[in-house]
Amino acid sequence: MAGSKTDAPPRARVVVIATGGTIASSSEPGGAAVARRTAAQLLGSAGYGDVEVEGRDLLNLGSYLLGHHELRLIADAVAEEVARDEVTGVVVSHGTDTMEETAFLLDLVHDSDKPVVLTGAQRAADQPDSDGPRNLREAVAVAASPEARGCGALISFAGRIFAARGTRKHHTVAAEPFRTLDGGPIGRVGPAGVRITARPVRPAPLERPGPRFDDTRVDVVALHPGADAALARAAVQAGARAVVLAGTGVGNANHALLEWVSEAVAAGTVVGLSTRVAEGPVVPTYGNGGGVDLVRAGALSMGGLPLYQARLLLALLLSEGVPVDRATLAPHV
Template identity: 40%
Template structure:
């Protein structure tokens, strides 16, 4: 991996946008799903708002100058707050994006989305989409009715990145607040700040402003798995570790019939002795157990404080609990249920 700022690749200056032949502008399909970016103020508090209250077309119409970047087609896939995001919407997004690229309807896709689960949607799409064409996600931390709403600038810059030739082959990107993130690394780190997204353990892959798009080096290798057949994903629970933890939640998950458990462990994926015993019961019941961390930064490696080999656990390495859950769901849906095989994908990406 190149260090931040190495191999800087810059776009043409802003004047190139203005003078560009309109007939040659790229075609960008905007898929709207709701979120804060589509929210409107609510009087219940000074900063209260209702997400998913504005259509995608209204969002795009409110962005000055975006028509000079690309020919835009807007479609509404959903209009929900992202805390209600679900795999059914993900499957619809994949279906629409595959169709758009297969039938040459669009040169790139921009998805507007709430920030709460944006990293999960981005990771899912990045794993199951296998196109060179750019897919860029964006959202906002303030609703459109707020003072200094950030949505219009984020949409403008997302379209600018999607239309840029160097965005090809980079998988799903997340663009907010002048920063470009890769789906694998991006994570929401602040509940209210505009600069809410960080790229854990790696740093952003580029920057964007109204004048230029700049990427920090070439595209990186990424996970690639097929989209599961059918319309559902196997149930996998994330269980949060804490002091004085017993095995009740783990045993409840086993009885509920989940197919896997991801532990948001303490430190480098640790749990208490009673919880560890419950996880052994989960493995004995046929569940796949993945150890991740609640910390946020750093890796969860194998066989450090926990003997993963003896317990038949999987270490998540760089994936946080929510992304580890998605990867495990996709593997289980594809018939990969052996802990050794699951660990190989978490470690090597294939």
């Protein structure tokens, strides 16, 4: 009697959505690196073991060129691929300049357990020591791994895995450019495979951005000795629906900005209070133009959310008509 044969489990399938960045860049005659390579070209030089990988070309831009419209296209493309039953996970190849914003937006709206992983490179594709192929292989491994399910949007770079929220590019040229504020990576990719050592706590997903997101303007105004309210007023005059103050220290300003906050909030402009400091939350502590007075005047503390992720959160909420107040911000900051 012939022995029974157990069916092999289906192979993991990962879709790589290419958007450009250094990982897709090559040097032009003048020496400047420009994103040119397609998904097929990125995938052609790397091996992915037992994972089935397919590529999708969406954009081919340095991430310093991305606007809200392009971020919305990426969010829609990720949702389309995640919705396919046969897809295990999605990788987005992306420039490092604004990866922290795209990753955070994807995490805010991701409504599936399937992993979404962003990666890129610090050295262009035509450089002999380019880190792109290795980073891409590792990102595919993360997206295919059961360990990464339920973790939301992640950044995989140089063997480290980061949760989207709180992660920033902290070094312009280092091989390991990302760091999570007040924390560390939640996992690693090594010889033994993908290992997740901490799982991010994620609030309920928000609605994906619609077309109104493209033109929802939220500006950032930094505080410094002698700063006045001229830039904040100019931002509102230019159409900003919200302004995020990059305050000093734990979230402080001065009397000129305090007066502006009162005027702006009364006129319907949302004012977020963040900090220009690299790590640590906003903690309203001081009066006389400090954070306590700013919050009393109507500014909304953005807590421990990094400055530019705070800006993006306000833009998404405002574009979807969600009332922006302490209650709606609380799960995210």
